[in-house]
Amino acid sequence: MTEIRTVAVIGAGIMGRGIAYAAALGGYRTILEDLLPNALRKAETEIRAHLDQAVELGKVNATDANAAFSRLEYASSVDEAARQADLVIEAVPQEMESKMEIFIMLDKFCRPGTILASNASSLSITEIASVTYRAQKCVGMRFFNPVDEIKRIEVVRALETDDDTLAAVVEVAQRMGKEVAVIKEEPASSPAAAAR
Numbered sequence: 001m002t003e004i005r006t007v008a009v010i011g012a013g014i015m016g017r018g019i020a021y022a023a024a025l026g027g028y029r030t031i032l033e034d035l036l037p038n039a040l041r042k043a044e045t046e047i048r049a050h051l052d053q054a055v056e057l058g059k060v061n062a063t064d065a066n067a068a069f070s071r072l073e074y075a076s077s078v079d080e081a082a083r084q085a086d087l088v089i090e091a092v093p094q095e096m097e098s099k100m101e102i103f104i105m106l107d108k109f110c111r112p113g114t115i116l117a118s119n120a121s122s123l124s125i126t127e128i129a130s131v132t133y134r135a136q137k138c139v140g141m142r143f144f145n146p147v148d149e150i151k152r153i154e155v156v157r158a159l160e161t162d163d164d165t166l167a168a169v170v171e172v173a174q175r176m177g178k179e180v181a182v183i184k185e186e187p188a189s190s191p192a193a194a195a196r
Contacts, residue, residue, distance in 0.1 A: 002113060002168040005029060008085035010078060010102055012036075012043040015119055016091035018147025021047050023089075024068040025060065026175040031073045033081035040074045047072065050148060078102065082109040087172060089141055091119040099123065100131045107132035115165050117141040125158040126185055135160035139169050140185070153178040158185050 007023040009016050012034035020032040020043065034040050051069055054060040060068075075081035082088055088110060090102050099118055106116050116138045118128050129138030140156025153173045157166055166182065173180045 001164055001171070002086065002115060004086045004115070004168055004172050006031065006085050006087075007172070008033060008075070008081040008088045009091055010081065010088060010106075011091040011093075012039040013091065013093075014145060015143060015147065017043045017046055018145065019089055019091055019119065019143055020072060021050055021068075022143075022147055022176040022178070023172075024071045025051075025064070026172065026177065027071075028172070028175075029071050029073070031075050031081045031085065033075040033078060035076060037076065040076070044072070044074065054148070078105045079109045082106050082114070083111075085110065085114055087115045087117060087169070089117045089119060091143075094121060094123065096123050096127070099128050103128055103138070104131050107134060113137070115139065115168060117169060119143055124185065125156045126160070126187075129158050129160060136162040137165050139165050140183075141169060141173065151177065151179045152181065154181050154183050156183050156185055159187060 006029040008031040009020045010033050012032050020030050023030040032043055051065040055062050055065050088106050092098050118125055118140055121142055125140040129135040138158055139161050142154035144150040155169055170180050
């Protein structure tokens with residue numbers, strides 16, 4: 001199974017910050033990317049505040065919180081974040097065009113074995129994966145807001161996602177403290193999908 005050590009999160013909005021928080025607490029070196037320096041500064045401040053609050057509430061001990069914070073790094077380009085990652089989680093706004101553009105870039109910048117995940121809530125992961133040369137290494141990771149409070153995550157198996165990718169991503173989600181529901185994406189042309 002693909003070993004995940006470094007997780008990159010693309011987009012430092014509410015979801016991206018939450019995912020980076022969960023990844024760092026899960027023990028992963030975490031690189032949070034955003035083109036806007038202000039977004040990264042805000043993310044750093046908010047993640048620190050969230051960790052401090054978790055310590056105050058007794059959810060996390062201070063040593064673990066400090067270790068998680070030290071695992072966080074920040075990048076101002078997709079290229080910089082993606083090159084070192086074993087898993088990249090895209091958390092940009094829910095627009096198919098934006099997500100496809102990110103996946104095209106990730107496919108170019110990432111190492112061949114890197115897994116690409118999308119946080120898309122209602123868009124087809126299969127369609128997003130179709131713009132890459134690694135559709136078998138693409139998967140959906142649907143986090144729910146607020147990420148630090150909601151335990152459930154849906155791991156979406158696209159039509160070409162392979163077993164190794166699915167297993168690696170399920171393990172990452174579990175280390176983040178999530179309860180995993182694996183969902184198999186239906187082909188768009190199937191009667192089941194059409195009936196929805």
